[in-house]
Amino acid sequence: MTDVKFIAAGVARARDAFVVIFGRHAFPSECLGVSIERVDGSVMDAEFEEVANPQGEVQRVINNCYTPTRKHLATYGNLYSISIPITEWKTVRHIRLTLNTSEAVPFYSRNVSLEYMTVFDESEFESFFTYQSRRNIDSFTTAIVARNNLERLGELQAVNPDMACYAINCFVILAYKAVELSDTSLLTYVREKLHDIRSMEALVPFGASIRQDPIQMQISLAMAMTHVHIHSNDVNAFKREAGRVVSAVRNQTPFRLTYGLNVSLAQVLLAVFDHYHGAGKEDDFHAVMDTLRRSVSADTDVAMQVRELQSVVANAYVAKLFVQSYRTGDVTPQTLAASLRDIAPRVNTEAFRKKMKSFLLG
Known part of the structure; x- marks a missing residue:
């Protein structure tokens, strides 16, 4: 300015x-x-x-x-x-x-800024809300804008198919902010709105943008809800939503680099949870390594997406430690528990990390 x-x-x-x-x-x-x-x-x-x-x-x-x-x-x-x-x-x-x-x-x-508390079209979404660097940096303000836009978009039948991806985008942002803020009213709103938003997944047309990819929208939505259920300590719902992320890309070709962040996170969360609840399998941790390989092999023209590989690598590092513990036994339980700090959740606050670790360890 x-x-x-x-x-x-x-x-x-x-x-x-x-x-x-x-x-x-x-x-x-x-x-x-x-x-x-x-x-x-x-x-x-x-x-x-x-x-x-x-x-x-x-x-x-x-x-x-x-x-x-x-x-x-x-x-x-x-x-x-x-x-x-x-x-x-x-x-x-x-x-x-x-x-x-x-x-x-x-x-x-x-x-x-407190301009564009409600945005009207695709151009305004792209300019003022879709990307983190273009939003108000305050989490509660961002949550209000996300909720405003969900309210404005209304019920499924009123949504222009071209706007469905932005409705899902708003919901995902709101879910993460609700978890970050540990805001009971926002978390309740997210749960109540989930059915309507999930119905919009089928409206997303396939295109070049990650927001024009039904699979990307599906795994983004499921991963956001995975965080919500970890926050609320709901094991069954956690497994259901994390499982949605993994199954969405199991046989997917091509595998976009942007899938890797959410998929590797879902895989390592499920594998670690099962490990500490008597159902751990080495193959589940190998799956995280496979996702790393698929992510590295994927091509992209967007430099920012390459940076997301850092999170995939972090999740794969934790998985590899668990594989090593299964194979050689030379990784102590204390080291494994400490490695949970290296998992890369989408809500990176100290409060959520503590809650996540407690949830996984049981």
């Missing part, structure tokens, strides 16, 4: 938007205006109040932003922290800030 006099950073919470205004110089707070553009196209002036708390909320997000963002915001003075009450997030499309009703106060970047 080119240098401007005033910029903003914001996060969403259940009933509020928290915003910090940064500026090159101070201005009277009564000059600040806030408006909300609704999904139906109407615009309303919004009430807000100056409060101290949002500064801490927003600052935590800024601290996690990319270095250029942090450095640029540090060149501004921190002028105002405001709270904007929100009755229903699902009606909100944009939050706008102005000075003296005319001068726009833009959000600094998408990573700290």
